Amino acid sequence: MKKQNQISVPAIFWFTLSLAIGTFHLASAQEDLGLRVHQLFEQRCYKCHGQPGERVGGGLDYILDFDRLRTSPLVDLANAEKSVLYDLVSTDYMPLRDTPLSAPEKDLILTWLKAGAPSPSLAPGPAAPDFLNDDQVQNLVDEDLHLQPSSHRGLL
Numbered sequence: 080m081k082k083q084n085q086i087s088v089p090a091i092f093w094f095t096l097s098l099a100i101g102t103f104h105l106a107s108a109q110e111d112l113g114l115r116v117h118q119l120f121e122q123r124c125y126k127c128h129g130q131p132g133e134r135v136g137g138g139l140d141y142i143l144d145f146d147r148l149r150t151s152p153l154v155d156l157a158n159a160e161k162s163v164l165y166d167l168v169s170t171d172y173m174p175l176r177d178t179p180l181s182a183p184e185k186d187l188i189l190t191w192l193k194a195g196a197p198s199p200s201l202a203p204g205p206a207a208p209d210f211l212n213d214d215q216v217q218n219l220v221d222e223d224l225h226l227q228p229s230s231h232r233g234l235l
């Protein structure tokens with residue numbers, strides 16, 4: 080075999096190594112994306128869209144379950160911009176009656192959708208605190224009532 084037709088072993092080694100590093104970088108960037116969107120949804124959407132069986136959020140009660148979200152009709156991976164989810168945040172309808180998401184936050188969601196809505200692969204932190212039940216809310220109201228001077232209570 081002629082010398083010039085041979086691919087040197089070190090060349091193959093470096094080529095393979097750079098491919099491996101490139102793939103690793105791509106993979107970790109995706110993980111990061113999933114985690115960042117997870118954190119954003121947890122802060123801004125979870126309180127209305129996380130409680131299973133809760134009908135208040137139009138039936139969307141799985142905002143942090145990306146496996147489910149990805150295959151739901153609210154997400155269109157082929158046309159990320161047309162996804163209902165993106166449409167509602169980009170038009171400031173969601174979060175409902177709350178401060179709209181910032182432009183970088185909206186971009187983050189779009190980038191995430193275009194990347195195939197990856198799940199966070201690094202374990203997300205503990206979920207937001209439990210929801211308050213009716214009794215707990217009632218107790219808070221009662222406690223507050225007792226803090227008022229008794230002369231005012233008749234008015235409350």
Ligand code: HEC
Nearest residue numbers: 123124127135136137138139153163164167168173174175
């Ligand atoms: C204060 C409560 C509240 C918050 C916070 C909130 N939503 Fe909503 N969301 C609702 C309600 C209520 C509806 C149903 C509204 C309607 O049908 O017009 C809804 C509907 C939706 C829908 C459509 C669901 C469907 O099945 O049609 C999507 C998608 C959505 N919200 C995404 C989000 C995202 C993303 C966030 C966070 C950035 C968010 N929402 C934050 C209350 C909330």
